[in-house]
Amino acid sequence: MQIRYPYQTEQWCQTMKRLGHEYMKVDGNYVHYKSVPLVGTFVKCYYPLVRLDVDHIKEKLPGIVSVECVSDESLAGFQNEPNHTVWVNLGQNESVILSSFNKTVRNTVRRYIRKEKDSGVSVESDRSSDGFEAFWKILQHTAQRGEFHCPARPIVETVFHEASLSHLFICRHRDKPIAAFMTVHSKDVAYFYYGGTYADAFSTYASYVGHWTIIKHYNELGLKVYDMGGVGYSDRYHFKKGWGQLVTLYCSRRVVSRAPYALLGLFRRTQLIRSLYYGLKAKHYGD
Secondary structure, eight states, rough: OOOOOOOSSSSHHHHHHHHOOOOETTEEEEEEEEETTTTTEEEEESSSOOOOHHHHHHSSSSSSSEEEEEESSOOOOOOEEEEEEEEEEEESHEEEEEEEHHHHHHHHHHHHHHHHHHOOOEEEOOOOOOHHHHHHHHHHHHHHHTTTOOOHHHHHHHHHTTTTTTEEEEEEEEEEEEEEEEEEOOOOOOEEEEEEGGGGGGTTHHHHHHHHHHHHHHHHTTEEEEOOOOSSSSSTTTGGGGSSSEEEEEEEEEEEEEHHHHTTTTTOOHHHHHHHHGGGGGGGOOO
């Protein structure tokens, strides 16, 4: 990658360490890993700045079961699954950024800008516990509606409490929370982490307002890119595709030891493996 994602920062690795993962630097990349007793070590390296070299990782971490990576290139010796995300290029005048959107997004945002005071819709930063609870309820609703798994709350809540890493935007209509968006960021990239909107609030265009607010916020801070966090998990889902440049990334996995890796597949169904992998925090996962 030519730009540093938040997942390639000391802050992210320290946050994962609080959740029971260790980390190190290999060839200039942050690598975090979890060693499970009697099973082996599971390695992840997201958005590496230098091409990933598994042999170098194996020299420092014996007993590797698997290596997972997300990057902008297909990796030799890995199972590579292409995925798409949208980059909004920042570091420009707001009018230039606005003109880069497709017609639907551009007109909707402009309509909000013109009628902002009369719309009853506002977006504010929120680091309070009440703000997180409002966000979590909206995320659960969105996951159920979109038929995808809600992430583990302890992970998301831990990231939320890292003020130097994350930012929570709450969108309200007539003072009622209707949408919420959490981002994580480095000095280069802001990344849409999790968020959603109540279905009965679609008519307020809260998602458009929320993402436009995020773009303005990070543009003012001087970041280079806002990554909207993936598109295309549903054939019906095209909302993000109108905001910017469609970028192909690869979710890559290399299984070094197949038997232990198969054992990890029991993780979600077996409390023993769950406890070994997550330690004392295991009972909270999946809430």
